[in-house]
Amino acid sequence: MLSEVPTAVAGAGERWLQGTFDRYARTYGNGPGYAAIVGSGPHAPTLHWERCDGPVRPGDLLLLDMGVEVRSHYTADVTRTFPVSGSFSPVQRQVHDLVERAHRAGLTQVAPGRAFTDFHHAAMEVIARGLDDWGLLPVSVDEALSERGQHHRRYLICGIGHHLGLDVHDCARSSPEAYHGARMAPAMALTVEPGLYFHVHDRTVPPELRGIGVRIEDDLLVTPTGAEILSAALPIDATGLETWTKERI
Numbered sequence: 270m271l272s273e274v275p276t277a278v279a280g281a282g283e284r285w286l287q288g289t290f291d292r293y294a295r296t297y298g299n300g301p302g303y304a305a306i307v308g309s310g311p312h313a314p315t316l317h318w319e320r321c322d323g324p325v326r327p328g329d330l331l332l333l334d335m336g337v338e339v340r341s342h343y344t345a346d347v348t349r350t351f352p353v354s355g356s357f358s359p360v361q362r363q364v365h366d367l368v369e370r371a372h373r374a375g376l377t378q379v380a381p382g383r384a385f386t387d388f389h390h391a392a393m394e395v396i397a398r399g400l401d402d403w404g405l406l407p408v409s410v411d412e413a414l415s416e417r418g419q420h421h422r423r424y425l426i427c428g429i430g431h432h433l434g435l436d437v438h439d440c441a442r443s444s445p446e447a448y449h450g451a452r453m454a455p456a457m458a459l460t461v462e463p464g465l466y467f468h469v470h471d472r473t474v475p476p477e478l479r480g481i482g483v484r485i486e487d488d489l490l491v492t493p494t495g496a497e498i499l500s501a502a503l504p505i506d507a508t509g510l511e512t513w514t515k516e517r518i
């Protein structure tokens with residue numbers, strides 16, 4: 270994928286990367302598990318950017334959310350945010366570092382017997398505290414984290430994980446008791462995917478944050494003793510992603 274980024278930058282844009290992934294998915298698996306998301310620069314904060322009709326610019330962050338449906342029809346759902354130039358700018362790295370901390374906090378909560386929502390709350394607390402450190406919360410962290418608050422969700426309006434299987438959002442029609450209200454059990458597969466999305470026109474954040482979108486999404490299998498990260502081959506830290514990118518572009 271990343272070896273095709275220079276072609277995207279040269280003019281073929283997001284379309285080229287989406288098309289490249291689709292071709293690989295079709296060739297080596299059954300096909301894409303869902304419409305692949307290629308969000309470059311200001312498109313990255315737009316959730317489910319499947320239009321993928323924009324340019325890819327040298328200083329952009331490139332949010333790639335893609336999964337191959339293998340020939341047994343099970344799918345993956347993985348996201349990383351790569352710096353097109355090979356290096357995160359200081360502010361891009363600042364955002365990525367906070368999402369990484371939230372992600373790590375979430376990963377530690379995936380284990381049998383845990384409430385399904387534990388990883389959500391763990392990640393959200395890190396996000397809320399980080400945004401408060403940056404002066405972006407209009408209320409205290411406690412109030413933001415309270416049920417009536419949720420001010421931090423302005424920048425993270427989606428859920429941060431879901432069951433995964435034959436459908437990318439597997440068991441989505443389950444009852445609340447069997448889904449968010451349930452406890453995790455061995456053999457469950459799920460995603461953990463916190464992010465931060467600062468829309469390009471969002472005047473509640475300083476100009477340097479506008480147009481930055483970062484998500485880290487891993488696929489996990491709950492085991493009898495904890496969880497196995499099925500997508501662990503990909504780095505989740507900014508420095509690791511820089512190295513990964515530079516080795517391929």
Ligand SMILES: [Mn+2]
Nearest residue numbers: 346460462486
């Ligand atoms: Mn997902």
